[in-house]
Amino acid sequence: MSSSQTRQVQVLDNILKANDYLARRLRQDWTRQGTFVINLLSSPGSGKTTLLEATLPQLKERYRVGVLEGDLETERDARRIRAQGVPVIQITTGGTCHLESHMIEQAWQQLAQDGPFDILFIENVGNLVCPASYDLGEHLRAVLLSVPEGDDKPAKYPKAFRGSQACLITKCDLLDYFDFDLDEAMRLARDLRPDLKIFLTSARSGQGIDEWMAYLEERRLVVPAQV
Numbered sequence: 001m002s003s004s005q006t007r008q009v010q011v012l013d014n015i016l017k018a019n020d021y022l023a024r025r026l027r028q029d030w031t032r033q034g035t036f037v038i039n040l041l042s043s044p045g046s047g048k049t050t051l052l053e054a055t056l057p058q059l060k061e062r063y064r065v066g067v068l069e070g071d072l073e074t075e076r077d078a079r080r081i082r083a084q085g086v087p088v089i090q091i092t093t094g095g096t097c098h099l100e101s102h103m104i105e106q107a108w109q110q111l112a113q114d115g116p117f118d119i120l121f122i123e124n125v126g127n128l129v130c131p132a133s134y135d136l137g138e139h140l141r142a143v144l145l146s147v148p149e150g151d152d153k154p155a156k157y158p159k160a161f162r163g164s165q166a167c168l169i170t171k172c173d174l175l176d177y178f179d180f181d182l183d184e185a186m187r188l189a190r191d192l193r194p195d196l197k198i199f200l201t202s203a204r205s206g207q208g209i210d211e212w213m214a215y216l217e218e219r220r221l222v223v224p225a226q227v
Contacts, residue, residue, distance in 0.1 A: 019134055022101040026108070026137030030120070036220040037120045039136050041160055042144035043153070044126030047170040047203060049077045051144065052121060054203040055213055056084045063118035068107050070099045070125045077123065087114040098130035101137060119220065128157040139223050140216075142166040147174045151185035154192055162192040165219075166199065168212065173202040 030037050040048045052067065059065050067088040069078045078090035089107040091099060104122065111117075122138060124131040143164040145153050148171060154161045161167060167189050175182065182200070189196055197215060201208035 016133065019101045022105060023135035023137040026101060026105060027139065030137060031139070031223055033116060034223070035115075035117050035120050036216075036223050037122065037136075037138045037140070038216065039122045039124060039138035039141045040144065041124050041128065041131050041141065041164065042126060042146070043128050043149055046126070046144040046146040046149065048123050048126070048144055049080055050203045051168065051170065051201070051212075052081060052123065053084060054206070054209050055216075056081070056086050058213060059119060059216075060084070060086055064116060065119045065121070066111050066114065066117040067121045067123065068099075068104060068111060069123050070103075072097070072125060087111060087117075093125060097125055097127045098134055099124050099136060100134055104136050119216070128153065128160045132157070132159040132163050140165055140219050142168060144168045144170050145185065145189075146170045147172060147178050147180045150179075151181045152188070154185065154188035158192050161189050161196065164193070164196065166197045166215065168199045168201050168208070170201050170203070172200045172207055173205045 040051070042048050056065060065086050067081045067086055068091060069081060069088055070091045070093060071077060072093055072095065075090045078088045081088040089111045091103050091107050093099065093103070099122065122136055141164045143160050145167060147169065169182070169185060186198055189198065199208045199212050199215070201212060203209070
């Protein structure tokens, strides 16, 4: 390895260490406050915002819910969340293809003024590569895989699936129209993480949404053990 490559590795290592240190502090603070935090990862267009639109109306009837929205540009997704009557802060990263814990800390300081919150969703930037390397202090990481993307994504982007506790296969109402092998997608994902919880969902039809929300409520109960 050349000296320049060595320096690049050292810089990245230092960046990740600083990120992880702040992420641990955020997680401890959220846990003490009783705020359950979910980090949503996916490729662009897999349906993260649409999933939130399908779940927030029901969740907000029982819990105080907030959202941090990550995107390269625009506040389009934040406007969609705001239309659900849920507090939201848009994080616009410019050219950065992922969220980092210092971005989350700054946005949370703004959102917390509307708190306290029982549940906080972080919608990461649409990307299955970089976001997989950055802990944001979440208690639960969920990766979305949409039917139109193809069933081979777990094999192509293993870190995103290996590092998640839950996987939502979205847009399942389109299974009859795409060459998507559902069994193969689930096999590939569970080869990477055998205990991965998989949900077959469709925001359009409502398939799997109740099961997903029940899972969130179940996971929220174990948050105090994660201090």
